[in-house]
Amino acid sequence: MNTVKIILNSLRIIKNFPKMLKHDIFWTYFQLRRSRLIKTKESELAVLLVDSHVLEKGLTMPNRRLGFGQQRVRNLVKYINEYISNYDASPIQVQAALNDLAEYLAVHKKASFALPEDIVKGIENLMRYRLDEQENFSIPCTAESYFVEDVDFEKFSFSRRSLRHYSNDKVDIDRVIDAIRIAQNAPSACNRQATRVKIIQSKEAKEYVLSIQNGTRGFGHLADKILLVSTDMSNWAPVDRNSAFLDAGIFTMNLLYALHYKHIAACPLNADMGSKLVKEIHKRLNIPMSEIPVCFITIGNASKEFLVAKSQRIDIENVYSIV
């Protein structure tokens, strides 16, 4: 870009700054901060769900390390006790967390691994609150059983999972491109089609992504490729900014289904990053400045046998309401 263009673009941005303020960017930020600071029943349940998910994810990791996550388990035991003393143990979020703790204990007992006394006691004390004492642990799968064929949409949808176990085999790039073609059928606001996908396959670029993404410990290095889904902001006005991310989200879900259909194991990953890191990504991955990362997806061929985290869903009554 030449200097005149840069100056003109900068002037345009400065001129539009009051409009940006008007479009409640700061108000949205304030709302998000506030909802994290004020504790409510819902926010406490949200913490339980996320923290127990990290534990259940750990339970399903390839090359699981015994004794992992002890501090996290202690925190989870504390949060559950606090929640039960304030409310009760009936919500699915509490039951899912209790179930994950039961599995954590069972896995270590089976392997005769001695966990610290306080952890064992803490978990055992909580077990009386489990409403369903049946084993409802991580799901064992094989590559054959995981990918279903000729089933209706409901069965297909329920068969997709975030899969974090990949074999050493390369995924044929044509299969990936074909999945992207299917994902293109996603609807988009005014048919903008502003979602872009980078297929990251060089060792150096993959290692870079894994070094800046915070959720791939224990499995990211096994992925054959990493996809970066982004939205091209040159398609959007400030007032449309939510649609930019919504469109990319709809596209991503379609892509996850398409990958599943193509028998490619996939796990979506957050791209929650500050502007400094986004700038660095533009440079390191050589992507245009107008493209804002929305999420990453690790992909690979599925291992022969693997465990899948349950990722229990909340009660449907919490999801919908009739007005």
Ligand SMILES: Cc1cc2nc3c(=O)[nH]c(=O)nc-3n(C[C@H](O)[C@H](O)[C@H](O)COP(=O)(O)O)c2cc1C
């Ligand atoms: C936007 C988004 C970000 C995610 N980030 C991560 C991540 O950083 N690491 C990870 O292992 N899983 C990540 N996941 C996968 C979720 O943990 C998973 O989708 C959730 O537990 C539901 O499980 P399921 O996909 O197997 O149905 C992410 C999923 C989404 C949609």
